Amino acid sequence: MFKTEELQINIGPQHPSTHGVFRMLVTVDGETIIDLKPVFGYLHRNHEQIAEQNTYLQNMPYTDRLDYFNSMANNQAYAMAVEKLAGIEVPERAEYIRVLMVELTRILNHAGALGFLINDMGMWQTQLAFGMREREKILDLFEMASGARMMCNYFRFGGVVRDLPPEFMPKLKELLVAMPAFVDELERLLRENEILMQRAEGIGVLPRELALAYSVTGPVLRGSGVPYDIRKAEPYSVYDRFDFDIPVGSVGDVYDRFLVRIEEMRQSKRIIEQIVEQLPDARGGHINPKARQNVRPPVGDAYARIESPKGELGFYLVSDGSPRPYRYKVRAPSFINLTPLGDMCRGYKVADVVVILGSIDIVMGEVDR
Amino acid sequence: MTVKIERGQIVTVERGQRAARRIPGLGLLDGMAVVWKHWAGSFRKNQGFNDIHGVFTFEYPEERPKLPEAYRNMPILLYDEETGHELCTSCFQCERICPPQVIHMTQARDPATGKPVPAVAEFVIEYDACMSCGFCAEVCPFDAIKMDHEFELSTAEHRGLTVFKEQLNRPISYYERIAPTMWAEVREGAMKKLQGNIKRRPDVIGMAPNLAEKIAARRRELEAATAAPEAPAAAPAEGRKLTPEEKAAKLAAIKAANAAKKGGSTVEPAAPPTEAAPADEKAARLAAIRAKNAARQAGEAIAAAPAPEAAPADEKAARLAAIRAKNAAKKGAEGAPAPEAAAEHPPAAGTAAPAGEAATVAGAAPADEKAARLAAIRAKNAAKKAAEGHDAEGS
Numbered sequence: 001m002f003k004t005e006e007l008q009i010n011i012g013p014q015h016p017s018t019h020g021v022f023r024m025l026v027t028v029d030g031e032t033i034i035d036l037k038p039v040f041g042y043l044h045r046n047h048e049q050i051a052e053q054n055t056y057l058q059n060m061p062y063t064d065r066l067d068y069f070n071s072m073a074n075n076q077a078y079a080m081a082v083e084k085l086a087g088i089e090v091p092e093r094a095e096y097i098r099v100l101m102v103e104l105t106r107i108l109n110h111a112g113a114l115g116f117l118i119n120d121m122g123m124w125q126t127q128l129a130f131g132m133r134e135r136e137k138i139l140d141l142f143e144m145a146s147g148a149r150m151m152c153n154y155f156r157f158g159g160v161v162r163d164l165p166p167e168f169m170p171k172l173k174e175l176l177v178a179m180p181a182f183v184d185e186l187e188r189l190l191r192e193n194e195i196l197m198q199r200a201e202g203i204g205v206l207p208r209e210l211a212l213a214y215s216v217t218g219p220v221l222r223g224s225g226v227p228y229d230i231r232k233a234e235p236y237s238v239y240d241r242f243d244f245d246i247p248v249g250s251v252g253d254v255y256d257r258f259l260v261r262i263e264e265m266r267q268s269k270r271i272i273e274q275i276v277e278q279l280p281d282a283r284g285g286h287i288n289p290k291a292r293q294n295v296r297p298p299v300g301d302a303y304a305r306i307e308s309p310k311g312e313l314g315f316y317l318v319s320d321g322s323p324r325p326y327r328y329k330v331r332a333p334s335f336i337n338l339t340p341l342g343d344m345c346r347g348y349k350v351a352d353v354v355v356i357l358g359s360i361d362i363v364m365g366e367v368d369r
Numbered sequence: 370m371t372v373k374i375e376r377g378q379i380v381t382v383e384r385g386q387r388a389a390r391r392i393p394g395l396g397l398l399d400g401m402a403v404v405w406k407h408w409a410g411s412f413r414k415n416q417g418f419n420d421i422h423g424v425f426t427f428e429y430p431e432e433r434p435k436l437p438e439a440y441r442n443m444p445i446l447l448y449d450e451e452t453g454h455e456l457c458t459s460c461f462q463c464e465r466i467c468p469p470q471v472i473h474m475t476q477a478r479d480p481a482t483g484k485p486v487p488a489v490a491e492f493v494i495e496y497d498a499c500m501s502c503g504f505c506a507e508v509c510p511f512d513a514i515k516m517d518h519e520f521e522l523s524t525a526e527h528r529g530l531t532v533f534k535e536q537l538n539r540p541i542s543y544y545e546r547i548a549p550t551m552w553a554e555v556r557e558g559a560m561k562k563l564q565g566n567i568k569r570r571p572d573v574i575g576m577a578p579n580l581a582e583k584i585a586a587r588r589r590e591l592e593a594a595t596a597a598p599e600a601p602a603a604a605p606a607e608g609r610k611l612t613p614e615e616k617a618a619k620l621a622a623i624k625a626a627n628a629a630k631k632g633g634s635t636v637e638p639a640a641p642p643t644e645a646a647p648a649d650e651k652a653a654r655l656a657a658i659r660a661k662n663a664a665r666q667a668g669e670a671i672a673a674a675p676a677p678e679a680a681p682a683d684e685k686a687a688r689l690a691a692i693r694a695k696n697a698a699k700k701g702a703e704g705a706p707a708p709e710a711a712a713e714h715p716p717a718a719g720t721a722a723p724a725g726e727a728a729t730v731a732g733a734a735p736a737d738e739k740a741a742r743l744a745a746i747r748a749k750n751a752a753k754k755a756a757e758g759h760d761a762e763g764s
Contacts, residue, residue, distance in 0.1 A: 059468075060502070061504070126404055133425050144437040144439065147440050147441035148503075151501065153502045165439065167437075171418050174419040177418075185403050188399060189403055190400075192400055193396050193400035194394065227379040232374060240375075243376045245378050245379065246374070248381050249382055251384070
């Protein structure tokens with residue numbers, strides 16, 4: 001055999017695969033990865049510092065821009081944190097609308113994420129286009145309700161900004177009709193396809209213990225076999241009223257993460273069906289009329305977390321009694337899920353790095369903030 | 370493997386392979402079938418939300434999707450085409466709430482008195498930094514700022530994205546067309562508030578600048594209102610006659626001046642009080658009497674202010690009268706001959722605006738009684754103060 005030297009190469013920082021500005025410092029021996037260091041910070045835009053200069057309400061549209069796929073989920077986590085801090089109650093109907101929006105977000109996030117994953121495997125844009133189409137439909141719904149497709153800015157302290165328009169529910173029901181066919185199709189593409197299976201099975205294994213040690217959350221953690229979902233572990237909002245399952249993987253490879261996401265889409269659809277059933281009976285309006293938007297919470301701190309499509313999204317707020325947060329911290333799932341990338345890639349081929357990165361499902365807006 | 374938990378279960382996802390995978394290549398064909406199915410579907414249009422096949426793209430510039438009412442892109446300012454007035458009163462709420470701080474405005478001021486008027490003088494939004502959050506439209510108590518549906522804003526000129534009031538202005542009918550139900554919800558309240566604000570806007574302040582015809586019409590209207598047939602004692606320099614309201618206010622000023630004069634020994638009547646009785650004469654007379662009493666208390670007065678020229682609005686006139694009475698009383702207390710008492714308050718009609726623009730607001734009737742009373746109170750206070758000052762000097 002030839003004696004080969006180790007070589008350090010950069011993957012990125014300009015868009016490695018389709019995931020934004022992110023650099024991976026890779027040490028390779030031939031095609032095999034010996035070490036990988038993720039380097040963040042290329043999209044840093046001072047989010048937390050800006051938030052400390054803004055009033056509590058002014059931060060709401062900024063949270064949209066964290067994980068721009070899931071603006072509704074970010075809104076909910078932030079609204080919950082402020083509500084906890086200021087002691088604002090949310091009417092039942094508003095809670096249902098919120099959960100509905102976040103579950104739709106989960107579907108669109110996973111449709112996009114799996115599209116990108118298959119895109120990274122080399123099935124260039126085909127599946128992504130299918131996933132994006134479903135996402136577009138959900139974005140149409142968001143636009144109807146909130147006025148914007150991606151930067152929804154829909155949540156307010158004590159509810160949501162406006163009630164669902166009358167044309168929303170019929171459209172949503174139509175969407176639910178087509179949803180199972182879409183999810184099945186998405187599953188069929190990878191599950192039966194030998195080429196794609198070659199790229200997914202046994203690749204990027206994250207063992208259960210390591211996943212816990214890195215405090216990874218979301219589908220990545222569940223893919224490694226840990227049944228941890230905040231919606232069940234610490235039910236917030238009205239999640240305790242819905243029947244849904246938690247899918248977990250057994251190996252912790254790319255394939256498991258894929259399957260977990262597929263199953264989560266089905267469970268989200270299940271939750272939405274229950275919401276459609278229960279929403280007409282929900283008490284209260286879309287917002288608590290007594291809730292003031294220019295909040296001035298008492299001195300103290302609060303941490304609120306939700307199960308965002310990417311994992312545990314938490315907002316930690318410290319109030320000094322002024323209308324601006326003294327400290328504003330985001331516990332971003334993309335950021336923490338990305339840290340074990342080195343361990344996940346070690347021993348695999350360079351071509352696998354992109355697939356593994358795709359299976360974590362990151363959004364650089366949230367990683368760097 | 371499944372584990373039961375509360376309201377659900379933990380399901381370990383099935384990694385197993387289906388029968389198709391046992392024959393090499395069949396899975397590949399199955400995946401291809403999905404793609405081919407989509408290809409076949411691409412010859413027809415997508416049927417809606419319950420259809421996952423078919424062409425779902427639009428031929429954009431020719432074909433445009435219908436935007437929902439709630440859609441928001443950039444903020445615009447509304448004006449009422451009927452009256453030509455803008456809904457904005459420059460309350461600064463949107464400027465304060467704007468997260469990226471791109472809204473800037475200045476409040477309109479009455480050119481005669483320098484007092485703020487509920488109208489906006491300048492309004493700028495930096496569209497390039499606007500994040501389209503819609504807070505400005507939400508917070509606006511007068512429904513003056515709304516979110517536009519227009520999204521084709523690309524321009525080669527970066528400076529063109531700093532948008533001024535002229536470009537921000539849209540008629541209400543435009544917003545009503547793009548968001549009928551959302552406007553219907555707020556319409557009544559918005560129009561009511563606008564009517565209230567119009568009454569407090571002198572001259573053509575607060576009118577949409579692009580409505581040149583409306584503004585011209587309003588000017589003509591105002592001029593016609595000022596050129597009332599009666600009132601022979603009009604100021605000849607301006608070549609116009611006084612309205613009854615102005616007359617009453619003038620009267621008040623004269624009376625106040627007289628009172629201040631009478632306080633001293635040198636009595637030289639400035640102008641004989643006419644007995645015209647317009648609608649608000651009572652209020653103005655009351656003001657005059659109060660001012661008179663106050664001035665008398667001052668003890669002495671030497672010269673009085675000459676009959677002031679008519680101020681445009683009667684509210685203003687009453688206020689002016691009070692100021693003049695105050696000055697006269699002060700001067701009287703100081704024992705100095707009073708020069709033109711109103712020197713620092715130049716007659717608005719002549720100087721503040723070009724001759725053509727000098728116009729008055731007729732029809733501000735409900736406000737003037739209050740204004741006159743306010744004027745009287747102020748005159749009284751001033752006179753009292755002057756008297757105290759004089760006493761201190763004397764002892």
